[in-house]
Amino acid sequence: xxxxxxxxxxxxxxxxxxxxxxxxxxxxxxxxxxxxxxxxxxxxxxxxxxxxxxxxxxxxxxxxxxxxxxxxxxxxxxxxxxxxxxxxxxxxxxxxxxxxxxxxxxxxxxxxxxxxxxxxxxxxxxxxxxxxxxxxxxxxxxxxxxxxxxxxxxxxxxxxxxxxxxxxxxxxxxxxxxxxxxxxxxxxxxxxxxxxxxxxxxxxxxxxxxxxxxxxxxxxxxxxxx
Numbered sequence: 502x503x504x505x506x507x508x509x510x511x512x513x514x515x516x517x518x519x520x521x522x523x524x525x526x527x528x529x530x531x532x533x534x535x536x537x538x539x540x541x542x543x544x545x546x547x548x549x550x551x552x553x554x555x556x557x558x559x560x561x562x563x564x565x566x567x568x569x570x571x572x573x574x575x576x577x578x579x580x581x582x583x584x585x586x587x588x589x590x591x592x593x594x595x596x597x598x599x600x601x602x603x604x605x606x607x608x609x610x611x612x613x614x615x616x617x618x619x620x621x622x623x624x625x626x627x628x629x630x631x632x633x634x635x636x637x638x639x640x641x642x643x644x645x646x647x648x649x650x651x652x653x654x655x656x657x658x659x660x661x662x663x664x665x666x667x668x669x670x671x672x673x674x675x676x677x678x679x680x681x682x683x684x685x686x687x688x689x690x691x692x693x694x695x696x697x698x699x700x701x702x703x704x705x706x707x708x709x710x711x712x713x714x715x716x717x718x719x720x721x722x723x724x725x726x727x
Contacts, residue, residue, distance in 0.1 A: 545700035545708075547716045552693040557723050560672060562602045564610035565593050570617040572665075580618070587709050589616055592666055595717040600725030613669035613690070618704075621661045664703060666716070668694035668723075694723065 551557075567589060568581040592614060593603055604610045670691040675681070696716045702708050717723065 545698070545703065545712065545715075547712070547719065548697040548699070549716060549720050550695050551720070551722060552691070555670075555693045557693075558726055560601065560611035560670075561725055562604050562610045563596055563612040563614050563668075564604055564606070564608065564671070565589060565596075565614040565616070566606065570615060572617050572619045572621065574621050574623075584704060584706050584709060585616075585618065587706055588664065588713060591710050591713040592616055595713055596723070599717070599723050602725075609671075611670075611672040613671045615665075615667045615669065617665040617667070619661065619663050619665055623659045623661075625657050625659075662704075664696075664698040664712070666694075666696040666698075666713075667692050694720070696720070 566579075567586065568579040569585040569589060571578045571580045596614070597603060601612065670693050674690055698712045698716060703712060
């Protein structure tokens with residue numbers, strides 16, 4: 502399986518790689534399609550990033566609900582379908598393998614773990630007017646000549662579906678009071694790690710375990726002890 506692995510500090514090389522790939526595909530457009538033989542696993546992209554100021558060995562315990570958050574166009578709900586239970590179990594296993602201890606729901610923990618299934622869909626509209634025919638028809642209309650007509654409208658729809666795993670610092674959270682402003686930046690919970698799992702087949706039960714394993718494999722700094 503050729504899974505693309507990207508960490509937060511390697512974004513410029515990624516851009517260069519994407520550009521090189523685009524040039525390669527363009528040059529080979531008249532030959533066999535380069536993506537015809539790719540499996541769903543070959544398209545997977547794992548993006549991980551973390552707070553460089555954090556020493557992850559200071560944390561010992563984590564709290565992880567049995568359900569996942571479902572994010573859909575800024576709306577949120579919770580779900581516990583079989584594939585979602587599987588990804589929760591695998592995340593818990595990977596953290597346990599790195600020396601962290603899972604605590605029961607409602608118990609105090611150093612880390613809060615959030616697993617989110619993102620399913621956003623956006624619809625937009627754009628205009629596509631054309632002006633400046635010049636001598637297009639050969640009749641010498643001159644530069645900048647244009648006709649009048651209502652703008653053409655083009656509608657487009659984008660679907661963005663992926664998994665997101667986040668670690669939140671609960672150990673060093675601010676102790677709030679009734680007068681605390683929860684929206685003030687200094688009072689908000691601090692996300693110290695994030696992983697995004699993108700690609701084809703990422704919601705298949707056969708792919709989940711390896712996706713999570715690979716994401717944590719490139720996050721070598723996640724250790725309860727040094």
